[in-house]
Amino acid sequence: MVRKGYFGGFGGQFVPETLMEALVILEKNFSSLIKSPGFKEEFQRLLADYAGRPTPLYYSEKLSKLTKAEVFLKREDLSHTGSHKINNALGQALMAKMTGKRKIIAETGAGQHGVASATAAALLDLECSVFMGREDMRRQVENVVRMKMLGAEVLPVDEGDATLKEAVNAALRKWSEDPENIWYLLGSCVGPHPYPEMVREFQSVIGREVKKQVPAKPTHLVACIGGGSNSMGLFYPFIEDREVKMIGVEATGSASISRGQPGIFHGAKTYLLQDKVGQISPTYSVAPGLDYSGIGPVHSFLKSTGRAIYLNVGDSSALKAFSWLAKNEGIIPALESSHAIGWVMENSWKSSDRIVICLSGRGEKDMETVTERGQV
Numbered sequence: 460m461v462r463k464g465y466f467g468g469f470g471g472q473f474v475p476e477t478l479m480e481a482l483v484i485l486e487k488n489f490s491s492l493i494k495s496p497g498f499k500e501e502f503q504r505l506l507a508d509y510a511g512r513p514t515p516l517y518y519s520e521k522l523s524k525l526t527k528a529e530v531f532l533k534r535e536d537l538s539h540t541g542s543h544k545i546n547n548a549l550g551q552a553l554m555a556k557m558t559g560k561r562k563i564i565a566e567t568g569a570g571q572h573g574v575a576s577a578t579a580a581a582l583l584d585l586e587c588s589v590f591m592g593r594e595d596m597r598r599q600v601e602n603v604v605r606m607k608m609l610g611a612e613v614l615p616v617d618e619g620d621a622t623l624k625e626a627v628n629a630a631l632r633k634w635s636e637d638p639e640n641i642w643y644l645l646g647s648c649v650g651p652h653p654y655p656e657m658v659r660e661f662q663s664v665i666g667r668e669v670k671k672q673v674p675a676k677p678t679h680l681v682a683c684i685g686g687g688s689n690s691m692g693l694f695y696p697f698i699e700d701r702e703v704k705m706i707g708v709e710a711t712g713s714a715s716i717s718r719g720q721p722g723i724f725h726g727a728k729t730y731l732l733q734d735k736v737g738q739i740s741p742t743y744s745v746a747p748g749l750d751y752s753g754i755g756p757v758h759s760f761l762k763s764t765g766r767a768i769y770l771n772v773g774d775s776s777a778l779k780a781f782s783w784l785a786k787n788e789g790i791i792p793a794l795e796s797s798h799a800i801g802w803v804m805e806n807s808w809k810s811s812d813r814i815v816i817c818l819s820g821r822g823e824k825d826m827e828t829v830t831e832r833g834q835v
């Protein structure tokens with residue numbers, strides 16, 4: 460039997476009763492709009508003319524020479540606001556608008572998703588409040604300013620470690636108070652059904668474009684994993700192409716799927732980092748967008764079937780890849796994406812391998828970190 464919102468034994472809706480009403484409304488809106496020609500046409504227009512899609516697939520001669528394989532970079536760093544997050548933000552904000560909502564709320568860790576949400580809200584005349592841990596606000600001052608400049612309100616969250624995990628909880632709580640008028644714009648393939656499916660739908664444009672752009676079928680798809688949305692967007696359109704290998708690269712300090720255990724986190728059954736008594740473990744990565752204790756349930760499922768594999772690389776590999784790409788290709792990648800690049804650089808390859816790496820975002824946001832880490 461296929462249970463609704465499950466991927467094998469993962470996913471579901473593990474939420475308090477007060478949130479069920481909100482999820483039921485969301486499911487109804489999502490499943491009807493995603494089929495509506497009016498929505499599809501407008502979403503397509505925004506992706507093309509506003510966000511700058513399709514993003515290029517760039518053949519990297521230097522990475523190819525280094526690895527002795529063929530290496531392509533999917534340039535999500537060139538999309539509006541500088542990362543893949545805009546795809547999902549535009550999709551959900553447009554649905555919010557078309558269902559008559561006036562307000563969106565969002566959570567953010569590093570601020571990238573908060574900026575993408577504030578951007579979509581400004582464009583579509585929606586009010587926007589972004590929950591952000593107070594500690595993250597301190598670390599990501601520039602993104603806080605960007606969100607405010609775009610007209611959003613940034614709401615500090617003081618509970619627990621005052622980071623992303625608490626920001627998600629605060630947003631879920633706020634949403635349950637007024638699901639008729641508020642759309643919760645969740646930023647990755649995580650959370651209760653229908654979020655993992657919805658975010659996957661909006662991010663799959665990445666893999667669909669790659670399919671058309673790549674000169675011959677890729678042998679490997681490689682992407683970094685925070686919650687799992689840029690990777691899922693790249694992988695999903697290739698899921699039936701059995702010979703295409705899919706590799707998710709986590710940060711060693713927040714390797715929820717390669718080092719965690721299944722449990723319940725943010726409304727879904729999935730892999731997460733927890734201690735012996737099931738308390739969520741704190742994480743650390745030099746890449747703020749990878750600093751999350753959980754992962755989307757679809758990835759947990761792909762791990763369980765062996766369709767995708769998951770491994771992790773440390774801060775120093777990512778920092779090395781960051782500098783290498785900047786100096787050799789003139790592309791400053793986000794520290795998140797640098798994990799995927801670092802893994803490809805350190806692996807050995809055959810000349811027949813054709814690798815597509817998702818370059819999920821650009822690295823201007825990381826200048827302070829890389830300076831502190833002595834990369835400049």
Ligand SMILES: *Cc1c(COP(=O)(O)O)cnc(C)c1O
Nearest residue numbers: 685686687688689748795819820
């Ligand atoms: C947020 C972010 C990530 C991680 O999130 P996913 O949902 O796993 O994609 C990766 N790269 C960049 C540039 C990000 O902003």
